[in-house]
Each structure stands twice: as C-alpha cells, then as structure tokens.
Amino acid sequence: MSDQVHPGRVVLVTGAAGGMGAGHARALAGAGWRVALADVVDAEPVAEEIRAAGGVATSHRLDVVDRAQWDDVVAAVGETHGGLHGLVNNAGISRRLRFMDTTPEVWRQVMAINVDGPFHGTQACAPLMRDSGGGSIVNISSIAGQIGYFSPSYSTSKWALRGLTKSAAGELAAWGIRVNSVHPGLVATPLLSGSDGFVDSAVASIPAGRTGRPDEVTAVVSFLLGDGSSYMTGAELTVDGGLVSNGTYHRILDEMEGSL
Ligand SMILES: NC(=O)c1ccc[n+]([C@@H]2O[C@H](COP(=O)([O-])OP(=O)(O)OC[C@H]3O[C@@H](n4cnc5c(N)ncnc54)[C@H](O)[C@@H]3O)[C@@H](O)[C@H]2O)c1
Known part of the structure; x- marks a missing residue:
C-alpha cells in the first residue's frame, strides 16, 4: 500500500483537537500534508505541536452541524493554504443508550453531528x-x-454515513473527488472512556485479541487520502481485528475452549 503525498497538498481534519482526529492530523503533517485542524473545541495546541515538529498546520473553530461555520472555515483554508485536496470527516459522538432509553433529543444530537456534519462538510469542501x-x-x-x-442513534448515524459516502462518491467522481468510508472497531480513545466493562467484554469477540490502536486507523485514512488508492471510490474499509467477519464464532469457540 502506498500513501504517497505530493508536497503542499492540503487536508482538513474535523474533530482534530483530540482522540483519533489529533492522531490523524499529526501523522498526515509528518507525511507532508499541510493540515487544517477543525474542532468545536480549541485545536490550536495540537496545531502548535505539529508546527514545533516542523509541519504546516492551522486550527479552526468549527461546530460541524453549522453550515455557515463550514463556509467560513473552507474560505479560510483556501486563503491560507491555497487549495484543498483532502477532507477527513472524523468528528463524531457516541451515546451508548439502548433503544427504548434513547430520547428524541439524544437521537437528534447524534444524527446532527455524525450525519449532518459530514453532509455539510462534503458540500462545503x-x-x-x-x-x-x-x-x-x-x-x-464504524x-x-x-x-x-x-x-440506535449511533448505529443509524454510522449506517447513514456509509450511505452518504456511496451517494457522494457517485456524484463527485465527475469533479475528480473520491469518497470512501472507514469502519473502525473498538479503538482506545476518550470516546470509550467510562466503558471498561463493555470494552473488556467486547474483546472476547475480537479474533485479534485486543482493541485497536489509533495509529492503525490513521494508516488506513492516510492510504485512502493518498494516490495509492486512486481507483477506490464508494468503498468501505473495516479496521476491527476481525470482529465483524469472525467475532461470533471466535467467541463461541473460545467459550467451548476449542472443542467442537
Ligand atoms: N474510538 C472508537 O472505538 C471508535 C470506533 C469506531 C468509530 N469511531 C469514530 O471515530 C471518530 C473519532 O472518534 P474518537 O474515538 O477519536 O472520539 P473522541 O471523542 O476522542 O474525539 C472526537 C472529537 O470530535 C470533536 N467533536 C465533537 N463534536 C463536534 C462538533 N459538533 N463539531 C466539531 N468537532 C466535534 C471533539 O471535540 C473531539 O475532539 C468518531 O466519528 C467516532 O464515531 C470511534
């Protein structure tokens, strides 16, 4: 796999103040991208860190649900960096609530950030x-x-993002823009904080026997942004240690201690 970057290419990463988004931003800057970090909280400390390491980075306040803010950020990126070649719609929230416990307010908030956000971002960029x-x-x-x-709110939002990806890929191919989705399994970030019991139990269904590292998701993001994936669009890449493909039987065999 190649994630070759032409010097001076510009990428915008949302949710870049922390978690995996900050990791993507650091790694992409290290690979030669000019990086615009956007977040609803201050991403300047991460941008400063990147500049101190010799990279090119700017930070931008952005609530991804607000289309006017998107337009301002895209204008600022165009003025500062002179163009835009990559967008990582990474900002997202998770509410682990069961179906009957999910209020309409939680449903709307999760759909707004996880689905409306990437929709606005794609149209604006x-x-x-x-x-x-x-x-x-x-x-x-995911x-x-x-x-x-x-x-239901998280699952529906992430299914919707998969559909948005394929829909946009069809239309934007004519503009030379590829659109793909990444589906991480369990990755140790602040998003999973306070869920130790849930995570420990889930690991029993992961053939790789562990949660993922943020850099293992970054590697796939970097590949999809780069020229090594130039003929990929509308695709989905799962990064989950085998949970989706083999999780059920992995756990069953484990519980049976390998005897059939
Ligand atoms: N951690 C996991 O196990 C996991 C698994 C699958 C998918 N994901 C997805 O990966 C992405 C990143 O997750 P993470 O674990 O790094 O999360 P995180 O909670 O550590 O970081 C999310 C970032 O998004 C920002 N953000 C939240 N709402 C925003 C808004 N309205 N506008 C702009 N920024 C906003 C936060 O400030 C934060 O910096 C999310 O889309 C998440 O759903 C995570």
Missing part, C-alpha cells in the same frame, strides 16, 4: 477540492454502521 484539481474525502463511520448495534 467539494467546490474548493474541484478547483484544486480533485481530492479525496474519508468518512469515519462497525456500528455495518452490523446491528444496540445503540
């Missing part, structure tokens, strides 16, 4: 990406967008 010669959009979904998952 696509014209600048087209005018920059094309590019790549990576939508961070394995909860590939299987039935107990928390």
Whole structure:
C-alpha cells in the first residue's frame, strides 16, 4: 500500500483537537500534508505541536452541524493554504443508550453531528477540492454502521454515513473527488472512556485479541487520502481485528475452549 503525498497538498481534519482526529492530523503533517485542524473545541495546541515538529498546520473553530461555520472555515483554508485536496470527516459522538432509553433529543444530537456534519462538510469542501484539481474525502463511520448495534442513534448515524459516502462518491467522481468510508472497531480513545466493562467484554469477540490502536486507523485514512488508492471510490474499509467477519464464532469457540 502506498500513501504517497505530493508536497503542499492540503487536508482538513474535523474533530482534530483530540482522540483519533489529533492522531490523524499529526501523522498526515509528518507525511507532508499541510493540515487544517477543525474542532468545536480549541485545536490550536495540537496545531502548535505539529508546527514545533516542523509541519504546516492551522486550527479552526468549527461546530460541524453549522453550515455557515463550514463556509467560513473552507474560505479560510483556501486563503491560507491555497487549495484543498483532502477532507477527513472524523468528528463524531457516541451515546451508548439502548433503544427504548434513547430520547428524541439524544437521537437528534447524534444524527446532527455524525450525519449532518459530514453532509455539510462534503458540500462545503467539494467546490474548493474541484478547483484544486480533485481530492479525496474519508468518512469515519464504524462497525456500528455495518452490523446491528444496540445503540440506535449511533448505529443509524454510522449506517447513514456509509450511505452518504456511496451517494457522494457517485456524484463527485465527475469533479475528480473520491469518497470512501472507514469502519473502525473498538479503538482506545476518550470516546470509550467510562466503558471498561463493555470494552473488556467486547474483546472476547475480537479474533485479534485486543482493541485497536489509533495509529492503525490513521494508516488506513492516510492510504485512502493518498494516490495509492486512486481507483477506490464508494468503498468501505473495516479496521476491527476481525470482529465483524469472525467475532461470533471466535467467541463461541473460545467459550467451548476449542472443542467442537
Ligand atoms: N474510538 C472508537 O472505538 C471508535 C470506533 C469506531 C468509530 N469511531 C469514530 O471515530 C471518530 C473519532 O472518534 P474518537 O474515538 O477519536 O472520539 P473522541 O471523542 O476522542 O474525539 C472526537 C472529537 O470530535 C470533536 N467533536 C465533537 N463534536 C463536534 C462538533 N459538533 N463539531 C466539531 N468537532 C466535534 C471533539 O471535540 C473531539 O475532539 C468518531 O466519528 C467516532 O464515531 C470511534
């Protein structure tokens, strides 16, 4: 796999103040991308860290549910960096609530950030990406967008993002823009904090025998942004240690201690 980068290419990462988004931003800057970090909280400390390490980075306040803020950030990125070639729709929230415990307010909030956000982002960024010669959009979904998952707001939002990816891929191909989705399994970040029991129990269904590291997701994001994936669009890549493909029988065999 190649994630070759032409020097001076520009990527915008949402949710870049912490968690996996900060990791993507650091790694992409290290690989030669100019990085615009956007978050509803201050991403400047991560941008400063990148600049101190010799990279090029700017930070931008952005609530992804607000289209006007998207337009301002895209204009600022165009002025500061001179173009846009990559977008990582990474910002997202999770509410682990069972179906009957999910209030309409929680449902709307999760759908707004996880689905409306990438929709606004794709519409706001696509014209600048087209005018920059094309590019790549990576939508961070989840394995909860590939299987039935107990928390309806999160699962539905991540299935929707998978659909948004394929819909946008069809239309934006004409502008030289590729759109793909990444489906991480369980990755140790603040998103999973306070769920130790849930995580420990879930590991029993992961053939790899552990949760994922953020850098293992970053590697796939980087590949999809780079020229090594130039003929991929509308695709989905699962990064889960085998949970979706083999989790059920892995756990069953484990419980039977290998005897059939
Ligand atoms: N951690 C996991 O196990 C896991 C698994 C599958 C998918 N994911 C997905 O990966 C992405 C990143 O997850 P993470 O674990 O790094 O989460 P995280 O909670 O550690 O970080 C999320 C970031 O998004 C930002 N954010 C939240 N709401 C925002 C908004 N309205 N506008 C702009 N920024 C906002 C937060 O400030 C934070 O910096 C999410 O989309 C998540 O659903 C995570």
